[in-house]
Amino acid sequence: MKIRVRFAPSPTGFLHIGGARTALFNWLYARHHEGTFILRIEDTDAARNTAEAVNVVLNSLRWLGLVWDEGPLTADATGSFKGDCGPYFQSQRRKDYERRVEALLSRGLAYESEGAIKFKMRREPVVIDDLVVGQVRRELTDREMQDPDFVLVRSDGQPVFHLCNVVDDLDMGVTHVIRGEDHLSNTAKHIALFQAFEVPPPRYAHIPLILNQDGSKMSKRDAGASLTPYMDEGYVPEAILNYLCLLGWSPKDNRELMPLDEIVERFDLPQVLRHNARFDMEKLKWMNYEYSRTLSPDRFHELAVHALARAGIDTNSFPLPYVKAALDTCVGKVKLFSDLPAYAGFYFNPDPAIDPAAAQKDFVPENRPRLARLREAFAALTAFDPDTIGNTLAATARELGVKTGVLVHPTRLACTGRTVGPSLYHLLAVLGKERVLQRLDQAIARIG
């Protein structure tokens, strides 16, 4: 049997991090079993669904690299799509739902009530054989004891989620439904509907939810809940995927940093955990760092330039080799690309602001002649590479009878304005003799 899974988001204007993980699990399952990954847009709540909102979903999935085998090609509900089961927007499948409702009506399995059409739900408990949770016997709640029937079509003619979801899964030949555990209780309704349509339901796999750090439910407003900020702040998509796959799934052998290929190879439902996981931004950052430091130079450069541009630093006005050399000194030094403007801004700002606290410590009178001496030693240099710079600084320190650190700190501050940054000798070499001399002069004048 060829496996067919789907990710069926409702376009709300953002992709929830939990939704991203649901998409990932479906995608991984499809890839692992060489099945088909379907993207279906559940836009039945017409009023609040816009093309822009759909675009957010499409772009987010594309950014993550979760390519769908079937589904829309554009955010336009009436636009083109790939796959044989389209259209993949629920708003375009009204006739299918109506036909199914007619069938139910004619067989006495649904009835009209106050303008709406309701499904005659069975009064007995439903057994759900879940691939993750195991066998669940879903008893009726006290409210359902009174009236277990539920609405299929609203009085305004709009079909509701439970109906659309089931009909689409049926018509699209979905074999496995991998979704958040928040749907587990509803699954009884879905199974009853499949039975009413006289077809076996798909296999269900309800995956645990992602909670906030404090254990509360993660909603759209919570920090980190939407994927968009990660895209904006220059996170590495592979890092997000790697982190997300470890929330609720475990390879069982302590492996954490894993290339996507390995995850695809190893991912399967039996290793999916049953308990909810809390979202840990710190660990995500660490993992993102691990990925960003091993990025190809071109990828690193691209993400770095993007981050700088977002902070208003236009690297285009500098020679490309200079920009590349500058960025090379930052590899492995910052956790987030969004830290880069503060970290490497001095390369692109002719007059970087000096950290006042550091100035108080390093720009003291006794350092004035020392910096002046170093400035002259640098001025006399014909080569200006890291080794030469380092040797010259060390030699000057010896002449002065001080440790190298005594020169290192004020020099760094003079040239970058900060106490932290890339390797000093490399940074000075990139900056070039002219800029270095100029900034040293400014610092010396400032001390005076």
Next chain:
RNA sequence: GACCCUAUGGUCUAGCGGUUAGGACACCACCCUUUCACGGUGGUAGCACGGGUUCGAUUCCCGUUAGGGUCGCCA
């Protein structure tokens, strides 16, 4: 209120009757070092509680508690 799921350090997790309870993030100390970061070494910290079953429970069963989910003419 009813129903469903869950419970190993602060967080993600390994464990599937007998372990000095392992790994990772975070944190602390030390080392390395031109700052920071990396790296290295060491450390703090955990089986929610109460009953069973068993020679023996983190592990199996029941209960309690706690957290999460669902019971919509939202999805």
